[in-house]
Amino acid sequence: MSFSVRFSQLNLDDLSMKLYASTAADVERALQHPSGNLNSLLALLSPAAQPYIEQMAQAAAQLTRQRFGANLGLYLPLYLSNLCANECDYCGFSMSNKIKRKTLNDAEILAEVEIIKSRGFDSILLVSGEHETKVGIEYFAHVLPLIKQHFSYVAMEVQPLKADEYQRLVALGLDAVMVYQETYRAQTYAKHHTRGKKQDFTHRLDTPDRVAKAGVDKIGLGVLLGLDDWRLDALLMGYHLDYLERHYWRTRYSISLPRLRPCTGGIEPKVLLTDTGLVQMICAFRLFNQQLDISLSTRETPELRDNLLPLGVTQLSAGSSTQPGGYQQPDSQLDQFEISDERSVDDVIVAMKTRGFNPVFKDWEKAWGVNNVNG
Numbered sequence: 001m002s003f004s005v006r007f008s009q010l011n012l013d014d015l016s017m018k019l020y021a022s023t024a025a026d027v028e029r030a031l032q033h034p035s036g037n038l039n040s041l042l043a044l045l046s047p048a049a050q051p052y053i054e055q056m057a058q059a060a061a062q063l064t065r066q067r068f069g070a071n072l073g074l075y076l077p078l079y080l081s082n083l084c085a086n087e088c089d090y091c092g093f094s095m096s097n098k099i100k101r102k103t104l105n106d107a108e109i110l111a112e113v114e115i116i117k118s119r120g121f122d123s124i125l126l127v128s129g130e131h132e133t134k135v136g137i138e139y140f141a142h143v144l145p146l147i148k149q150h151f152s153y154v155a156m157e158v159q160p161l162k163a164d165e166y167q168r169l170v171a172l173g174l175d176a177v178m179v180y181q182e183t184y185r186a187q188t189y190a191k192h193h194t195r196g197k198k199q200d201f202t203h204r205l206d207t208p209d210r211v212a213k214a215g216v217d218k219i220g221l222g223v224l225l226g227l228d229d230w231r232l233d234a235l236l237m238g239y240h241l242d243y244l245e246r247h248y249w250r251t252r253y254s255i256s257l258p259r260l261r262p263c264t265g266g267i268e269p270k271v272l273l274t275d276t277g278l279v280q281m282i283c284a285f286r287l288f289n290q291q292l293d294i295s296l297s298t299r300e301t302p303e304l305r306d307n308l309l310p311l312g313v314t315q316l317s318a319g320s321s322t323q324p325g326g327y328q329q330p331d332s333q334l335d336q337f338e339i340s341d342e343r344s345v346d347d348v349i350v351a352m353k354t355r356g357f358n359p360v361f362k363d364w365e366k367a368w369g370v371n372n373v374n375g
Ligand code: SF4
Pocket: 084, 085, 086, 087, 088, 091, 092, 093, 094, 095, 128, 129, 130, 198
């Protein structure tokens, strides 16, 4: 059994119709019993929930404080390479984009690590384009121990790997894997992914199953908001999360809610997600799942990021670079996408503390991850 089997049983047209046919009574019922209930998640993501956003925000803020206190985890991405063998029309790293390509060597990685550590970070997200032959398992297996010596928590956002490759990386200290489906609509997926292995929608859909079986601490799901109807994509991500939690209960989960951002050769969003829509989505997921980590990237503006902090967000990046070598050479113009929040880490920390939040750089010890293998 893998998620693609469960997914093939879902009637997406029916779910879409139900989303848009939800009523105020459905939303009020959902607010009574939101936790772990997919019907409630559907109602809370629907247009009918818009008049209830204030109520949802208050409940989401309260649940988040109960579970996470005033703590907000901080992490930074470390871009290892912008080589990519795929064509995704929303991404600056797409194969046909005429940009300078770079893969960091050991010395360059350690130079980036030194800068990231000097800013206080102890949690890192390793990112690369998807290039199996030049930036594949052998490269990851080589650089992971080098990086792991310096960080308590190492997550990875790279191409989908095989089950035994994930096991190999977990043994080398990998703690978390982020694997974003981008969109759960197969036709839309095919339209935006026109070359390379990422074209295989089902293989990507089943990647979190392989990751979970390898015993990582946490799996991150995500959709690229704007590729298709965000309400349905968010609901289907909820179905994915629900399936994973039932099958791999030892694993923790996070979601990321990136909106399409401008990039080299990029596209305009098909469906615009407003700030209010983003708030609705964050609140709906917090009401649905109290344990879930919700991550906010520097794609959003400083003002919006600060305002979203109380509602359900538990992790954020600050002072990010989205290019390989970008912490040493910030102006090399190899970025994956433009960032909106360009504040320094110190400025983000001041903003967090002003609002009563506690920035957390370290919340993990290696020994906690032992014996986390899902059966
Ligand atoms: S989204 Fe990922 S796979 Fe697609 S072009 Fe960008 S880096 Fe490559």
